[in-house]
Amino acid sequence: MITIEDVRAAAKSIAGIAVRTPLLASWAIGTDLWLKPENLQPIGAFKVRGAVHALLSLPLDAQAAGVITHSSGNHGQALAYAGRMVGSPVVVVVPEGAPAVKVDAIRALGAEVVTVPPAERESRTAELAAERGLTIIPPYDHRHIIAGQGTVGLEIVEDLPEVDVVLVPVGGGGLASGVATAVKALAPRATVIGVEPALAADAADSLAHGELRSWTTEDRYRTMADGLRTPLSELTFAHLRERLDGIVTVSEEEILTTVSLLARAARIVAEPSGAVTTAAYLHHREELPPGRTVAVVSGGNIDPALLAGLLIAEELDA
Structure with missing residues (x-):
């Protein structure tokens, strides 16, 4: 299990490379809602935090030999970005349909x-x-990756010490593991809630049963939120079981309408995976504690045609 000291070490490692994203009050969506726009990162998603920290933690000879990962997109971009910065060759194994x-x-x-x-x-x-x-640098099943992603939580508490609720997306669980570690260490009274698509709710299933539950690839790939199709690992499940306070699932329709709302009301471009937390705030308030809420918008690498189609459809319906 990583600790807050691991997260603080990661923050020093990525300083000046990953963007320290702001907290944005989003009164048009909710008077007690702040957004953490990780779509502002150099590669458009939070993944740059963990990828940079993991690569810089390797010995120089391993960096020179090159690294490899598997990714539906955002972690692959992040590792490619980090590799270009330090001169490491990078190979990314991508699933068909990414x-x-x-x-x-x-x-x-x-x-x-x-x-x-x-x-x-x-x-x-x-x-x-x-x-x-x-050297394999996996997208989430790695201590340095989790610590790097945890810097999101570190920044949230620094910018809003009185935060009551943090909503964080759950795919493979690296981001949620790191954020929960940082928030629980620095603001122990705050509640950390994971959010995942109902069509890829293996984390909710696992936490409800107290054991790691396996969903088929076909089941998890039903969701449009491609960044949240990966299963938990033993490492991330252990973190979530101990440090996450709960989990909420959202429908595909809720995700799509929230992508459009974020673009119009908050001027934030979010991919479906990045919109799930705001979707939970909008559509599942009864399942969440009250108070000052931060929704992590994990990324903005959306297909431009999808975003344009959503905005045009909404205009036609208006």
Whole structure:
């Protein structure tokens, strides 16, 4: 389990590389709501925090030899960005069907992209790492990744010490594990709630049963929130079981309407995975504690055609 000291060390490691994103009061959405816009990061998502910290924590010879990961997009972009900064070769194994906007961005940052069926992303990553002598930096099942993502929670408490509720997306659980670690250490009275799509609710299922529950790849890939399709690991499940106060699930319709609302009312571009926390605030208030609430908008790498279609459809319905 990581500690607040691990998160503080990560904050020093990524200072000047990852953006220290602000808290934005969003009165148009809720009078007690603040947004943490991680879409403002250099690669458009929070993942840069963990990727930079994990890569910089490797020995120099491992950095020079190169690294590999598997990713639906945002972690791959983050590792490619970090690799370009320090001169490390990067390979990203991408599942078929990953958003083209994300895959194109990975390539533009100089990484090699290997596309595989979704169920083979981890096994193919391991094979390539062994064949080429690359170090695997997974998207969430890694202490340095979790610590890096935890800097989001560190900043939330620094900027809003009286925070009552923190809403954080849950996919593989790295972000939620890190944020819960930081918030519980620095503001123990605050409640940390995870949010995930109902169509990929393996974390809610696991926490309800007190054991790691496996959902099929086909089940998890039903959600449009591609960044939240990954399963928990033993490491992230252990963190969430001990430090998360609860979990809420949101529907696909709730996610889509919230993407549009964030763009119009808060001027924030959020991908579906990044919109789930605000969707929980808007549509599941009865499941949340009252008080000053921060919703982590984890990323903004949305297909431009999808965003345009949502905004046009809403105009036509108005």
